[in-house]
Amino acid sequence: MKTIRMLAMAAAVPALAAAAQADTKIGMITTLSGGGAGLGVDVRDGFMLAIEQDGREGVEVVIEDDQRKPEAAVQIADRMIQSEKGDIMTGIIWSNLAMAVVPAATAQGVFYLSPNAGPSALAGKRCHQNYFNVAWQNDNLHEAAGAYANEAGLKNSFILAPNYPAGQDALTGYKRMYEGELAGEIYTKLGQTDYAAEIAQIRASGADSVYFFLPGGMGISFLKQYAGSGVDLPVVGPAFSFDQGILQAVGDAALGVKNTSQWNKDIDNEANAEFVASFQEKYGRLPSLYASQGFDTANLILSALDKAEPADQDAFRAALKAADFASVRGSFKFGDNHHPIQDIYVREVIKEGDVFTNKIIATGLKDHADAYGGECKM
Amino acid sequence: MTYILVLEQILNGLQLGVMLFLMAAGLTLVFGVMGLINLAHGSLYMVGAFAAAAVAGWTGSFLLALIASLAAAAAAGALMELVVIRRLYRRDHLDQVLATFALILIFSEGTRWLFGSFPLFLDVPSYLSGPVSLPGGIEYPLYRLTIILIGLGIAAGLFLLIARTRIGIQIRAGEADREMIAALGVDISKLYTLVFALGAALAGLAGALVGAIQSVQVGMGEPVLILAFVVIVIGGIGSIKGALAGALLVGMTDTLGGVFLPQLFALFLDPASAASAGASLASMLIYILMAAILLVRPSGLYGGSA
Numbered sequence: 001m002k003t004i005r006m007l008a009m010a011a012a013v014p015a016l017a018a019a020a021q022a023d024t025k026i027g028m029i030t031t032l033s034g035g036g037a038g039l040g041v042d043v044r045d046g047f048m049l050a051i052e053q054d055g056r057e058g059v060e061v062v063i064e065d066d067q068r069k070p071e072a073a074v075q076i077a078d079r080m081i082q083s084e085k086g087d088i089m090t091g092i093i094w095s096n097l098a099m100a101v102v103p104a105a106t107a108q109g110v111f112y113l114s115p116n117a118g119p120s121a122l123a124g125k126r127c128h129q130n131y132f133n134v135a136w137q138n139d140n141l142h143e144a145a146g147a148y149a150n151e152a153g154l155k156n157s158f159i160l161a162p163n164y165p166a167g168q169d170a171l172t173g174y175k176r177m178y179e180g181e182l183a184g185e186i187y188t189k190l191g192q193t194d195y196a197a198e199i200a201q202i203r204a205s206g207a208d209s210v211y212f213f214l215p216g217g218m219g220i221s222f223l224k225q226y227a228g229s230g231v232d233l234p235v236v237g238p239a240f241s242f243d244q245g246i247l248q249a250v251g252d253a254a255l256g257v258k259n260t261s262q263w264n265k266d267i268d269n270e271a272n273a274e275f276v277a278s279f280q281e282k283y284g285r286l287p288s289l290y291a292s293q294g295f296d297t298a299n300l301i302l303s304a305l306d307k308a309e310p311a312d313q314d315a316f317r318a319a320l321k322a323a324d325f326a327s328v329r330g331s332f333k334f335g336d337n338h339h340p341i342q343d344i345y346v347r348e349v350i351k352e353g354d355v356f357t358n359k360i361i362a363t364g365l366k367d368h369a370d371a372y373g374g375e376c377k378m
Numbered sequence: 379m380t381y382i383l384v385l386e387q388i389l390n391g392l393q394l395g396v397m398l399f400l401m402a403a404g405l406t407l408v409f410g411v412m413g414l415i416n417l418a419h420g421s422l423y424m425v426g427a428f429a430a431a432a433v434a435g436w437t438g439s440f441l442l443a444l445i446a447s448l449a450a451a452a453a454a455g456a457l458m459e460l461v462v463i464r465r466l467y468r469r470d471h472l473d474q475v476l477a478t479f480a481l482i483l484i485f486s487e488g489t490r491w492l493f494g495s496f497p498l499f500l501d502v503p504s505y506l507s508g509p510v511s512l513p514g515g516i517e518y519p520l521y522r523l524t525i526i527l528i529g530l531g532i533a534a535g536l537f538l539l540i541a542r543t544r545i546g547i548q549i550r551a552g553e554a555d556r557e558m559i560a561a562l563g564v565d566i567s568k569l570y571t572l573v574f575a576l577g578a579a580l581a582g583l584a585g586a587l588v589g590a591i592q593s594v595q596v597g598m599g600e601p602v603l604i605l606a607f608v609v610i611v612i613g614g615i616g617s618i619k620g621a622l623a624g625a626l627l628v629g630m631t632d633t634l635g636g637v638f639l640p641q642l643f644a645l646f647l648d649p650a651s652a653a654s655a656g657a658s659l660a661s662m663l664i665y666i667l668m669a670a671i672l673l674v675r676p677s678g679l680y681g682g683s684a
Contacts, residue, residue, distance in 0.1 A: 187657035196390035220593035230509030
């Protein structure tokens with residue numbers, strides 16, 4: 001197992017506060033091997049970029065690979081909490097892993113900041129005062145897509161997603177906003193790579209558009225097969241199937257597709273411009289939305305550390321809740337259930353030179369909060 | 379439900395079946411002839427896909443990419459046999475599982491080290507892209523049709539190889555009695571390397587063919603490997619005929635079950651829960667099939683009594 005220890009050793013030491021400050025230990029559990037590794041690598045790289053740019057002393061980040069396996073994630077989390085005494089945890093990409101790790105971690109008094117997964121249960125009935133989601137509640141991007149479908153005049157969507165918590169949240173989210181009819185609704189297997197059967201059903205259904213949530217490699221497979229099938233209905237999706245990491249593997253098949261995201265590299269603010277430039281310089285590739293989420297998560301933690309120590313739980317929690325940092329998304333604040341209230345944009349896949357990327361074409365939902373806040377009793 | 383949809387799904391099942399056959403053929407030969415459980419067979423599938431993606435990227439030729447996938451996977455397979463697998467024939471299955479599992483990790487991380495964590499691009503060549511119209515008004519992707527034809531062609535070739543050639547006789551003899559054919563003067567270690575490389579090449583070809591319509595990424599082999607094991611257990615371990623029958627059965631069951639079970643459930647459940655319950659049951663279906671077949675024929679459809 002890969003353990004990367006990063007001690008942020010800053011240069012000169014202004015003696016007063018720093019000497020008294022205890023080390024803050026941040027445990028990052030993310031997917032660094034196997035099929036979903038691209039997402040974890042991006043979150044890690046975004047996160048570490050922010051930590052390095054800040055350069056302060058006394059912040060230690062321990063990074064471990066969960067291999068996208070819930071049992072591995074639980075084991076690592078137990079070790080980080082019990083024997084390594086971590087104060088803050090973060091990093092998990094997949095909702096099924098988050099459901100296995102987060103409730104136990106927060107119950108033991110650890111702060112957990114999610115840079116990606118946002119299962120509905122953790123936003124509603126099982127919310128926790130020490131759990132913050134810095135990315136989105138799972139439904140959010142799909143809700144924006146539903147709203148966009150109405151605006152685009154789509155009346156008969158065929159929708160599909162994998163059969164796991166985030167997949168169910170996805171279709172629920174889309175249906176919450178979408179006002180038209182459904183030509184069909186399919187749950188596929190998680191990790192499925194062949195979509196011939198689903199595409200045949202789409203062809204036979206008489207739909208006028210397709211909405212799909214298939215993150216990572218699943219989306220690449222679907223789009224390539226869809227392009228080859230001769231079905232030419234418009235496709236709408238969340239950013240997860242059109243992020244920077246996979247667009248190059250999809251190629252022309254993705255060109256012109258509309259997708260929804262809370263972030264894009266062309267959001268016009270200073271923090272974002274700096275983030276995109278420095279990420280590109282350090283890693284030699286364009287950042288994805290996952291990288292932006294990792295970057296924001298680290299900066300949120302650092303902003304809270306400026307005000308309080310994690311040991312002083314109430315003060316640290318209040319500092320996190322205030323979200324007093326320069327988000328690359330521009331405006332960013334937390335709702336009462338510690339999930340973001342933010343704008344969600346509609347993007348289009350374009351080609352810049354040789355590189356496939358996205359550009360924002362509209363704002364899908366303004367200051368959007370999730371639908372589960374009411375069920376959360378904190 | 380139109381008959382066109384049903385026919386199209388049958389073609390899809392057939393296509394999945396022949397792909398599984400390419401994987402399962404090597405697996406079952408290796409197990410039958412050498413008595414070895416090779417968990418790293420999925421890694422050879424991945425090696426084939428990555429080699430194809432790399433060569434297609436350099437040369438732009440899909441045909442060269444396919445040849446590269448065959449060559450790279452066969453070379454990786456032969457190397458694997460010579461360096462590691464050779465030492466495992468006399469050990470028990472647990473040691474073999476452990477060592478070949480280690481090979482999976484080595485191949486996966488090695489591939490990530492060479493190619494990075496992000497999926498590679500490999501596309502269907504333009505002369506094979508797009509749909510064709512089949513008699514009966516079915517629109518079917520030309521590439522998938524090509525895969526079916528290639529798969530069936532290779533199945534026929536393998537039957538001829540096993541049934542009609544000298545190598546085939548040696549392979550069959552090796553399955554029946556290893557010591558005896560060695561005593562008769564057949565160079566058994568060369569035969570083993572050859573069989574292993576042949577199986578590896580087929581897996582690599584499968585990886586390249588499928589990689590063009592799926593995503594070429596680290597870890598792509600393992601889900602297919604699990605299905606391939608189901609196939610050879612259903613078909614009877616060591617039997618090529620069994621591998622073909624098992625592969626087609628699993629391909630059909632998986633495809634048709636995934637499509638029609640949710641629709642069956644929709645007759646008495648609301649659409650959302652029918653979709654979810656149907657999908658869950660459909661993903662179990664091939665294992666239920668395997669259990670049912672093993673109940674009636676404990677050594678698989680074409681398995682010997684050994």
